Amino acid sequence: MRDKIKAAKTIAFDMDQVITDTLDKQLMVINEHFGMELTKEQMYGKHLRDFLPTMEHIKEMYNLINSKGFFRDLRIIEPNTRDIMKEINSRYEVYICTAATEVPNSLEDKFLWLREELPFLKMDNFVFCGNKKVMHSDVLVDDSPLQLQRFTGIGVLYTSPFNVNDEEFFRVNNWSEIADLFL
Amino acid sequence: MRDKIKAAKTIAFDMDQVITDTLDKQLMVINEHFGMELTKEQMYGKHLRDFLPTMEHIKEMYNLINSKGFFRDLRIIEPNTRDIMKEINSRYEVYICTAATEVPNSLEDKFLWLREELPFLKMDNFVFCGNKKVMHSDVLVDDSPLQLQRFTGIGVLYTSPFNVNDEEFFRVNNWSEIADLFL
Numbered sequence: 254m255r256d257k258i259k260a261a262k263t264i265a266f267d268m269d270q271v272i273t274d275t276l277d278k279q280l281m282v283i284n285e286h287f288g289m290e291l292t293k294e295q296m297y298g299k300h301l302r303d304f305l306p307t308m309e310h311i312k313e314m315y316n317l318i319n320s321k322g323f324f325r326d327l328r329i330i331e332p333n334t335r336d337i338m339k340e341i342n343s344r345y346e347v348y349i350c351t352a353a354t355e356v357p358n359s360l361e362d363k364f365l366w367l368r369e370e371l372p373f374l375k376m377d378n379f380v381f382c383g384n385k386k387v388m389h390s391d392v393l394v395d396d397s398p399l400q401l402q403r404f405t406g407i408g409v410l411y412t413s414p415f416n417v418n419d420e421e422f423f424r425v426n427n428w429s430e431i432a433d434l435f436l
Numbered sequence: 437m438r439d440k441i442k443a444a445k446t447i448a449f450d451m452d453q454v455i456t457d458t459l460d461k462q463l464m465v466i467n468e469h470f471g472m473e474l475t476k477e478q479m480y481g482k483h484l485r486d487f488l489p490t491m492e493h494i495k496e497m498y499n500l501i502n503s504k505g506f507f508r509d510l511r512i513i514e515p516n517t518r519d520i521m522k523e524i525n526s527r528y529e530v531y532i533c534t535a536a537t538e539v540p541n542s543l544e545d546k547f548l549w550l551r552e553e554l555p556f557l558k559m560d561n562f563v564f565c566g567n568k569k570v571m572h573s574d575v576l577v578d579d580s581p582l583q584l585q586r587f588t589g590i591g592v593l594y595t596s597p598f599n600v601n602d603e604e605f606f607r608v609n610n611w612s613e614i615a616d617l618f619l
Contacts, residue, residue: 265570348570354559360543376537377566384560387448387531389572389588405572 254423258407258434261345261391265380268351268363270396271411272334272371273327276301282317296414324362329370330428337432339373345435347374348390352400354383394431398422409434437606441590441617444528444574448563451534451546453579454594455517455554456510459484465500479597507545512553513611520615522556528618530557531573535583537566577614581605592617 269275279301280291291304305311317323329335341347349367353359360381367379380388385395386403394409395401398419401408410422411431425431452458462484463474474487488494500506512518524530532550536542543564550562563571568578569586577592578584581602584591593605594614608614 350570353564354547354562357544357547357559360547360564361540364537364540364543375566376540378570379537379566380570381536381543381564383558383562387533387561387563387572389570 254407255434258392258409258423261407261435263346263348263390263392264341264435265348265350265388265390265393265406266338267393267395267397267400267411268349268367270330270413271394272330272338272349273324273366274330275324275327276414278323278327279314279318282323283314286313286317293414298415298418300415319356319358321358322362324356324359325366327366333432334428335371337428337436338371340432341435342373346378348378348380348388349374350380350382350385350388350390350393350395352383352385353381394425437590438617441575441592441606444590444618446529446531446573446575447524447618448531448533448571448573448576448589449521450576450578450580450583450594451532451550453513453596454577455513455521455532456507456549457513458507458510459597461506461510462497462501465506466497469496469500476597481598481601483598502539502541504541505545507539507542508549510549516615517611518554520611520619521554523615524618525556529561531561531563531571532557533563533565533568533571533573533576533578535566535568536564577608 266272284291302311305314351363353363384403385400388404390406392407392409393404394411396411396413396416398416398421401410401422408422410416410419410424412424412426425434449455467474485494488497534546536546567586568583571587573589575590575592576587577594579594579596579599581599581604584593584605591605593599593602593607595607595609
C-alpha cells in the first residue's frame with residue numbers, strides 16, 4: 254500500500270485536524286460556553302457530541318462552530334506542517350479538500366486562512382465541499398473514516414483522538430510520517 | 437454521445453451562466469461603473485475583458501465582481517430552470533460545481549443563493565473549487581470549454597455568448613434542451 258500511495262501524482266489534504274488543530278479551539282470554546290473541562294485525552298474513541306447531554310447542547314455547539322471567525326485563527330496542527338507541505342507541493346499536485354457546506358460560515362475563514370498560512374498553495378486547487386465522493390484525486394489524507402469510505406481514490410487516515418480505533422485505512426500519526434510517506 | 441450522457445448517474449452543474457444569469461449583472465455593473473453601453477449581443481465570441489481598454493480597467497472589473505453581495509441577487513437563468521432542476525434532482529445525483537476560489541467573496545453569496553433558490557438540492561453536494569479537474573462526476577454541464585477540457589468525465593457545453601464558436605463539446609442551448617437530454 255505504501256508504494257501505491259507514494260506513486261500518487263495528486264494528493265488532496267483535508268484541513269480540520271489534518272492541517273489545522275480545530276479540536277483545540279472547539280474544546281476551548283465549548284468549555285468556556287458550557288462551563289466544562291473537557292480535554293483532548295478524553296476524546297479518544299469519542300466525538301464531542303458524546304459529552305453533551307441534550308440535543309439542545311449539540312445544536313448550541315454547532316452554532317458556536319458556525320459563528321463567523323471561528324475557523325479564521327486556528328493553530329496549524331504541528332510546527333513542521335508548513336515546511337513539509339511546501340516540499341510535498343513542489344513534488345506533487347496538492348489539493349485542499351475541506352468539508353465546509355455544513356458550516357457555511359467557515360467558507361471565507363478557511364479560504365483566508367489558507368492564503369495567509371500556506372500562501373505557496375495554488376488557490377485554484379482548493380475544494381470546499383460536503384461529501385468527498387466528489388473529489389477526483391489519487392490520494393486523500395483525512396481524519397474521517399466516513400469521508401475516506403466515500404472517496405474513490407486511496408484513503409490515508411490521519412490520526413485524530415476520535416479515530417484511534419479505526420483499522421480500515423493506511424494510517425499516519427503526524428506530519429513526520431506524512432513526510433516519510435511522500436518525500 | 438447523447439445515450440452515453442443519458443446513462444450518467446451523477447451530473448454536476450456549473451452555476452454562472454448555466455444556472456444564474458451572471459453576465460446580465462456583470463454588464464449592468466460594468467456599464468454603470470465605466471459609463472459604457474455594452475449589450476449581450478456584442479458578447480458573441482468575445483469575453484468582457486476584450487471590451488476594456490487597459491489592464492487597469494480589467495482589474496477594476498475584477499474588483500467589482502469580487503465585491504461582497506455581487507453573486508447574492510443574480511437572476512435564475514431561465515424561467516423553467518428551477519422546475520427542470522428539481523425533476524433531474526429526483527432522478528440523478530446532482531452536484532453543483534462552481535469556480536469560486538478566484539472570486540473568494542462569492543463563496544458565501546453562492547452558498548446562500550443556492551439554499552434560497554434551489555432548496556431541494558443537497559448542500560452536501562455543493563462543490564466550490566477552482567480548476568474543475570478535481571470534480572469526480574459522470575457529467576459536467578458548464579459554459580467554459582476550458583473547464584470541460586480539464587474535467588475528466590463527459591463534458592456538456594451550455595451555450596453562452598462567448599462560447600458560440602466552440603465545436604469540441606456536446607452542446608445544449610437552454611434548459612429545455614437539458615430536460616430533453618436528461619429526462
